[in-house]
Amino acid sequence: MFKRLHFRLTAFMGIILILFMAFIATGIYNFTRIVFENGNREMMKSEALRIYAYRNSSQFDFRVNGNTVFQRIGPSVALMGNQKLDACYVIYNDKYERVYAVEDEIKISDEIQPLAVESIKGKKDSYVLQKIGRFNYRIYTRYFEDDKGSSAVQVYQNTVNEDILWSFLRTVLYVTGWSGTAILLIISYLFTGQALKPVRDAWIRQKEFVADASHELRTPLTVIQTNLDVVLSDEEGTVVENEMWLDNAYSETKVMARLIDQLLILAKADANEGKLDISEFSLTEVIENVCQNMGIIANKKGLDFQLNLEDNIKIKADYDKVRRLIVILVDNAVKYTEKGKVTVSLFTDKNKRKVFIVEDTGIGIAKNDLSRIFDRFYRADKARHREGGTGLGLSIAKWIADIHKYTLTVESTVNVGSKFTLKM
């Protein structure tokens, strides 16, 4: 599922990237072309004017010759000397006759004459890009009118060299565009993978949690069913005679109720609904209160239950959650200790932090298990699990500590004892 999502996200990013790159590349290309063409157009326009001005300055030659217009202008050093543009020229009079031309080896004035005719007729300038023969040309036809009548100056350029440059620019843009897109796609694939990792981890955790939860719920259910089956099969037996089976079933319902209660807490924690209901209260009193009940159970087990509490330590926290945390730690200490003692302490350390410690001389936790002890459904000794334990207590305790920004740590040695420390 996540692989497909990963690919889909990358493909989606890819499409956006390709569109973006195409937009940028076409933008750059077209903008450069427009700027270039505009520049050229202006240069050709002023070149046409320069040639027109030159024609006017050659009046003398024109009159002496008596011919229609200025043959004498003809391959002029002055004209060529001032030439600013690498272009060819053709000049027409008002009878559309070509009166002067400077052309390349490939002459195209015949093909472009209609443009001059159009210009003179329409009394307007024109600028066209046209393919003539094998090459593209840029042709500027400028219309002039003065006391000698109308004329047109046509300036044209072969764009073969530019075309090569443009096609080179296109290739460069294609290559950089595609390779850039490919590189960005790879990077985005890697980043998407990274971004998806926490989501995937959370999803896997959630799946495991649901699987574990249903497994844990099935166990007491099976026990209840088996015990009730025995009772049902004994048609003549009284309730008293079947008390043992009914007791078994009843205690399993208690386990189930506890499990469901804890599952609900964790579900709320996952949904971020575990909002804190902060109030100020005496932590000393809460611990004393919890330990009153626990002390009775500990004494029944023959344990030495000691309380070392500093007087009236107050905290601002979520009362119910902190109380639950204390119950979990003290309950575990009593539950996992068969002989020796359980010590519960509360004091303010030298850094003015309030410290709550539950220490026992119980079975302890193996080194390998220590790092996983706060995981959901984790029980260090799976064989011993049916002591009413669910494997959820410590994960809830850790969550409560975390949302209060407290630190909960554990030190333990197998068969020596454990020490849980909560720093507030």
Ligand code: ADP
């Ligand atoms: P459980 O409901 O099984 O007690 P917890 O989350 O409270 O679940 O504890 C997880 C596991 O950590 C327990 O199953 C037990 O193996 C171990 N553990 C917790 N507290 C102690 C302790 N004080 N001494 C030894 N082992 C402990």
